[in-house]
Amino acid sequence: MTDHSAEVRHHVEELNYLNNGWSWKSWLLTVDHKRIAILYLISITVFFVVGGIFAGLVRLELLTPQSDLLEPETYNKVFTLHGIVMIFFFLIPSVPATLGNFLVPIMIGAKDLAFPKINLLSWYLYVIAGLVGIVGIITGGVETGWTFYTPYSSTYSNGNVVTVAMAAFIAGFSSILTGLNFIVTIHKMRAPGLTWGRLPLFIWAHYATSLIQLLGTPVLAITLVLMMVERAFRVGFFDPALGGDPVLFQHLFWFYSHPAVYIMILPGMGVISEIVTCFSKKSVFGYPFIAGSSLAIAILGFFVWGHHMYVAGQSTYASLVFSLITFAVAVPSAVKVFNWTATMYKGSIRYETPMLYAMGFIGLFTIGGVTGVVCATMGIDLHIHDTYFIVAHFHYVMVGGMVMAFMGGLHFWWPKITGKMYDENWAKLSAALVFVGFNLTFFPQFILGYLGMPRRYAAYPEEFQVLHVLSTAGATVLAAGYLLPAFYFTDSILRGKKAPANPYNAKGLEWQIPSPPPTENFLTTPVVTEEVYAYAEAKEEKALV
């Protein structure tokens, strides 16, 4: 590759994927995976802001014990929409559709994904789903909780259930198509020499994620269809009054939605693996175990859905089995945490922004994961089910995990994506604010839940107020932390220093091409001769020089 890089750099002074056409058409009808990644990045940011506003409303309402800012019914709508927007429109596409879309073909040395038009189609489906969802929100919203449990959703809800569920349904197809594209691309389009044992862990994580997207999402799709039909035509698939079983809905729903939480964390784990090894300047510890644990999480994830249904009328014996398998999921997750830590051990660590996010991730994900084991214990879950303990647990994984990883990854590859450097000091400040704000927001919620504060209530007894105020204060800091990047990233695009091809001395094919990459990624197909994460060799070479 090194022979070509000079020639490549010269060529790209004039042309890269960003300045290759400025018209609307060149963006909206593009089949370039990098441009589609940008389109996704913009759209998920919009939904992150929307979901964030709903979160802000929830926290503001909970500032006082009375239900004073919002009517209880409005409050129900607000937390439901927060959940739906954040899960279906932000977390699920967050890393795969943006960083994954951008990086998967480049990391494996391909010119594009296997099906570029399907990739564009998936973005359009996402946008259509988003518009349908927004229509649903404006025309009445929905108050069922993001889970759409029947018979509440199918019979009793006054909200606009069908429209919003339809939005989730369409977004599901967008997610399926992304996953399908990734699996085919990873299987069939790897550059010569890029064996499975040399694949970056980011790719392994996306492979595992895509498997879940393919196998799980269709079941959610059909379940939502049956629920919508039940609501629209007053027939009974799940309605107990008509002989149906509402718990069946939960089975089918969680068959997707539990693996879906791994859709929301595995790509983040891939990002963290890349960042930790790069900023420790050390080859990743236990590569096969990190790669394998991604697959193990993906597969085991399909065996555990019943732990959401301990108190839903599920058989106690089934719950026992689900509980046991859930404990097993902790093993591959822990393998990852241990391996990241071992990678950092005796590494020459650089505390740059992506690394700060990665270290935040490891800590917060560990808390989220360990409390997950607590929740999976049947006896304890009977006490903490549907309390703020659960809320805190999954926010530690989803926000403390995935959003931290997304931010870390965005900072890590920002120079590659935009070709500009961002202001390191502001970025570090933002990372610190996010970390502090996050803990202040969600740690009190563990205590709240343990003390018995149920989730999904607009009003609460006065003794919980102190903790709720702390949580809301934390949310304010968190919001500031998330807002800062909007400023310094904009500044970076407008006035940032030009980024070199490899600003962090990182390994991987994406760092061997210019920043930003040319439209066709590689002018000649690269041939991989080096093992993955060969940081040790790099160090030795330097020592010799």
Next chain:
Amino acid sequence: MEGHITPTKTYLAVFFALMVCTVLTYYVWTIDLGFFNVVVALGIAVFKASLVVTYFMHVKWSPILSKITVAISVIFLGILLLLTSMDYASRQWVPRNVGWENYPVLK
């Protein structure tokens, strides 16, 4: 591309087998075997489906990856059906009486 070209004879044989199976399904249905009606009907359906997958869909001559894909579909469908039925099969079972209804706090 030099994919495998199946001779028309094979296709016709498979078609004939499928037809026989269909008639057989119909015939078995006319006799009352109780629960075994379900077993036989589903067994024949699985056999027919595997014929279609193997010959009409060329899995027999496809790369190993296609075979794995088919296997994964069947396995995960199995997980869905099996773990769901695990709940329904054991829902009526009542845990052994451990005597906690006699605890004073519940009285």
Next chain:
Amino acid sequence: MSDAHVATVDQAHAHEAHVAHQFVNARQQYESGNLGMWLFLQTEIMFFGGMFAAYGVYRAWYPEAFKIASTATNVPLGAFNTVVLIVSSLTMALAVQSAQLGKQKRLVWMIILTMLFGAAFLGVKAIEYTEKWHHHHVPGPNFIWEKEGGREVQILYCLYFAMTGMHALHMVIGLGIMTWLLIAALKGRFSPSYYNPVEICGLYWHFVDIVWIFLFPLLYLI
């Protein structure tokens, strides 16, 4: 395709006409397309799997009602449709073979035959639906069941309409895909070196056939 050929295609951008820009050569494109379709069918299996799970649960709950309910389905029409679909699967398989052998005329005819049988299936389905409508066997407020177990029987009919309806929808989509395939075949776009789309559409068509192979005994017989 020999290895030497792969290398030359890789070096220069001397792409064969039907190889898209992101692929190195025709073989990579062929294998990718094929794998993509198989993965899509995987999602389809899970999609129908949700309904099969629901069927299994309710059949275990209400075996008697399901037995009574299936007496009201039109078994001869269902059996006829099974035969029609199997024939269409045969013609589809022969269409792929024709494309592989480069028999253009036979390919076109096989696609047309497949479409005709597909349309016949939908026609029969429409007759059955109308029949159900007249007998008030469509679930909802108008549902009337003269015999015993009306509440449970209605669940079977919910599943009947959901499953056959979803299957029919896939048939309609299949006919749309076949129309596109027919136009492409008439334009002579397929040859022994490029028949991937025919094969992929065939996979989809066979899958829809397989679903019906299961639906017929489950909904009409047992």
